[in-house]
């Protein structure tokens with residue numbers, strides 16, 4: 064399995080830097096904080112960290128509004144702090160993946176300031192400027208992902224600029240070759256520093272319909288959903304020309320050995336897999352977010368795994384995500400008990416797993432009082448449950464007042480159970496979510512079948528799901544009970560082995576053959592003889 068590239072056999076851990084570890088008491092996590100917690104990450108056993116944006120930014124979208132692509136925001140430290148972090152991470156065998164936000168900049172970026180300054184400025188065309196519609200008003204019906212029109216009028220020059228997100232996040236014009244070149248230079252800047260790859264923000268947004276046609280109405284839209292869902296994003300996103308742009312980035316990256324290109328893509332599977340690109344010239348890993356959205360039923364989960372597996376192009380490598388900074392935490396979504404089963408699924412499926420910080424503690428639902436809401440989406444469209452603050456709260460390290468995250472006041476409230484749910488306590492508890500996660504990581508890493516082996520669905524029965532991972536002679540069976548009742552399964556005669564790990568109380572090494580009775584909310588990994 065060591066013939067496989069690190070990003071195929073490895074496990075990625077996503078860090079939301081504002082919330083991982085503060086070291087200067089301002090209540091906001093920083094790069095030095097991540098560096099001081101590297102021992103934790105190597106103890107946990109992950110192979111790589113992906114850090115959400117740390118570039119200079121007005122923080123209108125908490126770093127996804129970049130004012131300078133080649134520096135570090137003073138809030139997080141300096142470029143020297145970054146170098147130190149990178150060196151220390153590499154010294155421990157950890158890879159570091161940067162967040163790259165090429166679709167839009169901040170309005171504070173000097174490119175935009177120049178673009179705004181005059182209609183004939185050479186940078187005007189770096190962004191997407193359009194005249195008002197013939198009768199006046201916005202150029203088309205495109206809506207911002209955070210609600211409201213996606214066009215903002217500039218009085219001085221009499222045109223609108225396009226922003227798929229906030230009006231303070233103007234979209235770059237990737238049809239302009241100078242934009243391409245400038246952004247490729249950004250990639251090289253970080254690659255030359257030694258980063259191991261990029262997670263590319265909203266990669267499916269980069270190219271838009273050149274005619275800016277109206278998006279069609281979404282017939283499935285209902286009350287209580289975000290405004291963005293009123294229209295199908297057929298002309299504003301996923302334009303066929305995007306694949307040329309991605310292939311261009313990929314070329315830049317491929318000039319350096321062993322780097323990875325991950326793309327953020329929220330699309331149905333058949334569209335998602337096109338982001339591997341023609342002849343695999345696209346993203347190495349187009350993020351597969353299906354587990355974030357699926358109804359937690361064995362049938363649904365099995366269907367999506369099989370469909371995904373079938374859809375991936377030859378030579379393409381799969382990947383799985385169970386949580387991120389944009390979606391409710393897994394324990395909030397499916398409950399704490401099933402989150403253990405979900406984590407077993409994530410870490411036993413075929414394909415690179417991405418683990419979201421804090422999910423290894425089972426952090427769950429967190430209520431953010433109105434006066435503490437930070438997320439601009441929640442502010443724009445309040446009360447619909449779209450807010451992303453609950454999944455961005457500080458990491459819970461110990462039972463001290465601010466959970467060891469800061470000596471000051473955390474920028475977002477801690478989960479109310481941080482005194483009992485934290486790294487120190489869970490490390491001591493053999494049955495904790497943390498130790499389960501760590502054991503699953505160790506198991507995956509020690510097993511070629513789990514890391515890089517084949518996948519086959521074995522059985523679907525009620526709320527129980529069983530699959531097989533195989534690599535040469537090694538055969539591992541995973542059985543997951545997705546409900547709160549006991550469920551028994553008469554196994555095929557050739558499944559004879561022993562339990563390697565259970566999410567429940569079952570003893571490891573317990574022999575298995577014939578039939579297996581799964582405890583409520585239990586998942587097991589079995590090694591066949």
Ligand code: TEU
Nearest residue numbers: 124127164208228264265329388389390
């Ligand atoms: O997210 C993109 C994005 O489309 C999601 O916010 C999506 O709208 C939502 O999950 C519903 O499908 C990326 C970043 O991850 C997010 O944090 C940024 O706010 C956004 O891009 C803009 O850069």
Ligand code: CA
Nearest residue numbers: 085087091093
């Ligand atoms: Ca800080």
